Structure formats: C-alpha cells, structure tokens
Amino acid sequence: MNIAVIGTGYVGLVSGVCYAQLGNQVVCVDKDPGKIGILNAGGIPIYEPGLREMASANRSAGRLTFTTDLAGAVRGSDIVILAVGTPPLPSGEANLAYIDQAACEIAEAMNGYKIVAVKSTVPVGTNERIARLIRSRTDQPFASISLPEFLREGSAIHDTLHPDRIVIGADCPSAGDTMVQLHRPLTERIVVTDIRSAEMIKYASNAFLATKISFINEIANICEKVGADVTRVAEGMGYDQRIGPAFLKAGIGYGGSCFPKDTHALIQIAGHVDYEFKLLRSVVEVNRDQRFNVIRKLEAIFNGELRGKTVAVWGLAFKPNTDDVRESPALEIIRHLVDHGAKVKAYDPVAMSNFRGLFGHGGGVIWCKDALETARGADALCLLTEWDEFARIDLGLLRQSLNRPILIDGRNVFHEESLLGTDFIYYSVGRPSLNQGAKEQMPVLQF
Ligand SMILES: NC(=O)c1ccc[n+]([C@@H]2O[C@H](COP(=O)([O-])OP(=O)(O)OC[C@H]3O[C@@H](n4cnc5c(N)ncnc54)[C@H](O)[C@@H]3O)[C@@H](O)[C@H]2O)c1
Numbered sequence: 001m002n003i004a005v006i007g008t009g010y011v012g013l014v015s016g017v018c019y020a021q022l023g024n025q026v027v028c029v030d031k032d033p034g035k036i037g038i039l040n041a042g043g044i045p046i047y048e049p050g051l052r053e054m055a056s057a058n059r060s061a062g063r064l065t066f067t068t069d070l071a072g073a074v075r076g077s078d079i080v081i082l083a084v085g086t087p088p089l090p091s092g093e094a095n096l097a098y099i100d101q102a103a104c105e106i107a108e109a110m111n112g113y114k115i116v117a118v119k120s121t122v123p124v125g126t127n128e129r130i131a132r133l134i135r136s137r138t139d140q141p142f143a144s145i146s147l148p149e150f151l152r153e154g155s156a157i158h159d160t161l162h163p164d165r166i167v168i169g170a171d172c173p174s175a176g177d178t179m180v181q182l183h184r185p186l187t188e189r190i191v192v193t194d195i196r197s198a199e200m201i202k203y204a205s206n207a208f209l210a211t212k213i214s215f216i217n218e219i220a221n222i223c224e225k226v227g228a229d230v231t232r233v234a235e236g237m238g239y240d241q242r243i244g245p246a247f248l249k250a251g252i253g254y255g256g257s258c259f260p261k262d263t264h265a266l267i268q269i270a271g272h273v274d275y276e277f278k279l280l281r282s283v284v285e286v287n288r289d290q291r292f293n294v295i296r297k298l299e300a301i302f303n304g305e306l307r308g309k310t311v312a313v314w315g316l317a318f319k320p321n322t323d324d325v326r327e328s329p330a331l332e333i334i335r336h337l338v339d340h341g342a343k344v345k346a347y348d349p350v351a352m353s354n355f356r357g358l359f360g361h362g363g364g365v366i367w368c369k370d371a372l373e374t375a376r377g378a379d380a381l382c383l384l385t386e387w388d389e390f391a392r393i394d395l396g397l398l399r400q401s402l403n404r405p406i407l408i409d410g411r412n413v414f415h416e417e418s419l420l421g422t423d424f425i426y427y428s429v430g431r432p433s434l435n436q437g438a439k440e441q442m443p444v445l446q447f
C-alpha cells in the first residue's frame with residue numbers, strides 16, 4: 001500500500017519505518033526541514049535502538065522516503081496517517097492545533113479517495129471534528145479511521161512489529177477492512193470498533209497503566225514504613241493473572257510525553273461531560289509527589305540542610321533507552337536541589353543535550369561526561385534513570401569517587417546484597433535497608 005505519514009516525531013518515524021519494513025511504500029512528512037534534512041542524510045533525530053539501521057535498509061530498498069512536501073505525499077498515497085503532536089495546553093487539555101492544521105493541509109492536497117487515519121492521541125470526538133474540517137475544504141471522498149498507537153519509547157520497534165493488539169476505529173467497513181489487511185502481518189489480535197471507542201481505548205489504557213504505577217508507588221511508601229519489600233510484594237501480586245507483573249515497578253513516578261499528558265487530558269475529557277474522575281486525579285497527585293521522596297531522603301540525611309551539599313545525579317531521561325526528557329522527574333528534582341542551594345553534578349548516557357535544553361539556566365548544575373566523574377567529590381548520589389551502565393558500575397571505584405558513601409537509588413537498580421561489606425549507606429524505594437546507617441536514618445515500625 002502507498003502510505004503518507006504526517007509528522008516524524010517518535011510515532012510517525014517509527015511507524016513509517018515499520019510500515020516500510022512490512023513492504024509498503026512509505027513517505028514520511030515533517031514540516032521541520034531540519035528533521036527531514038537529518039533523515040535524508042541518513043541520520044535519525046531521536047535516540048531509538050535499531051531505528052537507524054531499519055530506516056537505512058528501507059531507504060536503500062526504495063520503500064521509504066522523507067520530505068517536507070505534504071501535498072505531494074498526500075497525492076501519491078492511498079492512506080494518510082496523522083502522527084503530529086498533541087501536547088498539553090496549560091489547562092491539561094490536548095492542544096489540537098497541529099492536528100487541525102495538518103487536516104486542513106491534507107484536505108487541500110487531496111486528489112481522490114483517501115483513508116485518513118489518526119495515530120496521534122486525541123480526545124473522543126476529534127476524529128469526527130477532523131472529518132468535518134476536511135469535508136469543509138474538499139469534495140474529494142475519504143474515510144476516517146482512529147488508529148491509536150501503543151508503542152513505548154526505547155522499545156518502539158519491537159512494540160510496533162509485535163504489538164499486543166491493534167485497535168482500529170472505523171465508521172466505514174471497507175476502510176476498516178483495508179486497515180485490518182495492513183496490520184494483519186503484525187498480529188491476529190485486531191480490535192475493530194467505532195471511532196469514539198477507539199479514541200477512548202488509548203486514554204483508558206494509559207490511565208490504567210499510570211494507575212498501576214501510582215498504586216505500587218504508594219504500596220512502596222507503606223513498605224518503607226513497615227519494613228516490607230515492594231519488589232517481593234509486586235512479584236507476589238504479579239503472579240496473579242488477574243493482576244499481571246507489568247508496570248508494578250516502584251520508583252520515582254512516571255514521566256515522559258504520554259502518561260502525564262494523557263492522564264491530565266482524560267481528567268479534562270471527563271470534566272467536559274460533568275464527570276469528576278476522582279481516581280485518576282489521585283493517580284496524578286501521587287505521581288507528582290513520588291519524586292520528592294528523593295529530596296525527603298536527602299533532607300533526612302543532611303538534617304534538612306541541602307545548601308552547600310554536592311549531589312550527584314545519574315539519569316536524566318524519563319526512562320532508559322531514550323533521550324526523551326519530557327516530564328522527566330529529574331527536572332523537578334534537580335530544580336529543587338539547585339533552588340535550595342545544593343551543587344548538582346548531572347549525567348545521562350544520551351539525554352544530556354535534551355535535558356540542558358529543557359532545563360534552561362545552567363546555574364548550579366555541573367554537566368558531567370561520565371558516571372564516575374559525576375560521583376567525584378559528591379556528598380550523595382541519586383540514581384534517577386535505570387540505565388544498564390549504572391547497574392554495571394564498579395562499586396569499588398564508585399566508593400572511591402564519592403566524598404560520602406550515600407546512595408539513593410530511585411529505581412531499585414542495586415541489590416542490597418551487592419553492597420554488603422561496603423560502607424555505602426543505601427536507600428532504595430520500598431525495600432528494607434540492611435545497612436545500619438540507613439536503618440538509623442529511616443526507622444521502620446517495630447511490632
Ligand atoms: N511518543 C510516544 O511514545 C507516543 C506513543 C503513542 C502515542 N503518541 C502520540 O502520538 C502523537 C505524536 O507523538 P510524538 O511524540 O511522535 O510527537 P512529536 O511532538 O515528537 O512529533 C510530532 C512531529 O509532527 C510534526 N508536525 C506538526 N505539524 C505538522 C504538519 N502540519 N505537517 C507535518 N509535520 C508536522 C512536528 O514538526 C514534529 O516533528 C501524540 O499525539 C502522542 O500523544 C506518542
């Protein structure tokens with residue numbers, strides 16, 4: 001099939017490359033000439049393992065091209081897939097300006113029947129709105145499809161080529177059938193439904209996953225106080241098939257371009273129909289607070305005084321294997337430390353420049369080149385993203401680098417056993433401390 005993908009962010013680029021990998025003829029469009037320039041020069045503007053190689057193979061095979069010419073791409077395609085951003089407005093609602101603009105441009109370029117499929121995450125009713133917009137600008141026939149995307153950053157290619165399910169929202173059965181054919185090579189599990197339900201499936205899925213994370217984080221917070229181990233609790237819960245083991249990793253809370261945005265948007269969607277989504281409000285509130293446990297632990301260690309302390313931070317991306325720092329908990333943690341007079345040394349294997357761009361002022365932060373350099377001379381080390389590189393660190397060298405052996409592991413990367421026999425004072429999330437120093441700082445309830 002001939003496919004135009006509009007928007008080459010994470011979703012557009014990964015799905016464009018994967019549709020080409022399936023043998024389709026794909027043109028990826030972006031209005032940003034810088035991005036298209038990088039792509040046409042064989043580069044990839046995001047960090048995603050395996051994407052460069054797969055893009056390059058498909059370009060060489062003549063199945064994949066990149067352009068800023070939206071009109072030309074639309075004219076040469078049967079299926080147009082919208083994958084532009086829907087970032088949050090200050091109110092929490094999704095900003096649909098990019099969607100609207102792209103829809104108008106598509107309408108003006110149309111030269112015959114097209115399937116217009118929306119992969120961007122959009123509030124219920126948006127596909128109908130897009131259809132009205134297109135209809136108001138062209139007499140050309142088209143069918144609307146809601147095609148929500150469920151890929152995760154860092155494992156985006158695997159998620160796209162081996163999806164748990166494909167969801168297709170269609171009002172027109174023949175367009176629905178075409179989309180089923182397109183995705184059949186990926187999975188048998190294809191849910192074909194009406195457009196509004198498809199739009200809702202996306203928000204409900206993200207909200208549910210976010211709920212699992214906030215739930216386990218609250219359990220972890222209680223575990224810390226009663227001396228239980230949240231990793232064993234999650235394991236014990238996860239074997240129950242009704243619960244499942246996924247998304248029960250306690251930590252510093254979820255970040256990224258999706259969960260924070262989509263939970264807020266769903267609260268707004270409910271609000272518009274006079275429904276207060278109380279559970280989801282609490283999920284968001286728990287998540288906003290969870291990151292501050294790192295600060296609370298530091299404050300307990302330093303008797304409330306962060307001023308003048310040197311704090312090393314490992315990990316700035318919102319999760320490993322991505323350079324995405326949108327809504328990364330590290331942003332607020334580092335801002336708090338700097339604002340309270342701490343000197344911060346920060347490092348991430350791939351997200352440094354994105355983080356610096358978003359963080360803005362560099363005052364109070366020393367940007368380091370590797371993990372050990374970051375730890376050198378620090379009074380405490382906070383691990384905020386679970387990159388493999390940190391898990392594999394030589395603990396002897398780390399100890400030598402630190403001024404004080406205080407390790408706050410926000411992602412439960414280390415095992416207490418590997419630290420026994422060292423003088424590390426180790427704090428993790430929701431796991432009992434075995435070392436005396438940490439036990440004294442964070443006493444658990446005695447029964
Ligand atoms: N990032 C993810 O992991 C993920 C996963 C599933 C769903 N989603 C959803 O997919 C959508 C896209 O997310 P993203 O992270 O890829 O977005 P992004 O903001 O990283 O990229 C969007 C791209 O669209 C381009 N664009 C905007 N208007 C355009 C136009 N009129 N013509 C051509 N290009 C245009 C922008 O220049 C940008 O490169 C969002 O709705 C998001 O919620 C994202």
Ligand SMILES: O=c1ccn([C@@H]2O[C@H](COP(=O)(O)OP(=O)(O)O[C@H]3O[C@H](CO)[C@@H](O)[C@H](O)[C@H]3O)[C@@H](O)[C@H]2O)c(=O)[nH]1
Pocket residue numbers: 121149150151152153154206209213246247248249250251252253254255256257258259262318319
């Ligand atoms: O047990 C867990 C799992 C995840 N996280 C955190 O949750 C956030 C999101 O992680 P993940 O879901 O792996 O990454 P995303 O790339 O944001 O993917 C989510 O958001 C996408 C955009 O909507 C969806 O397509 C995906 O299905 C959905 O998993 C990250 O900060 C993780 O650190 C935890 O704290 N504990």
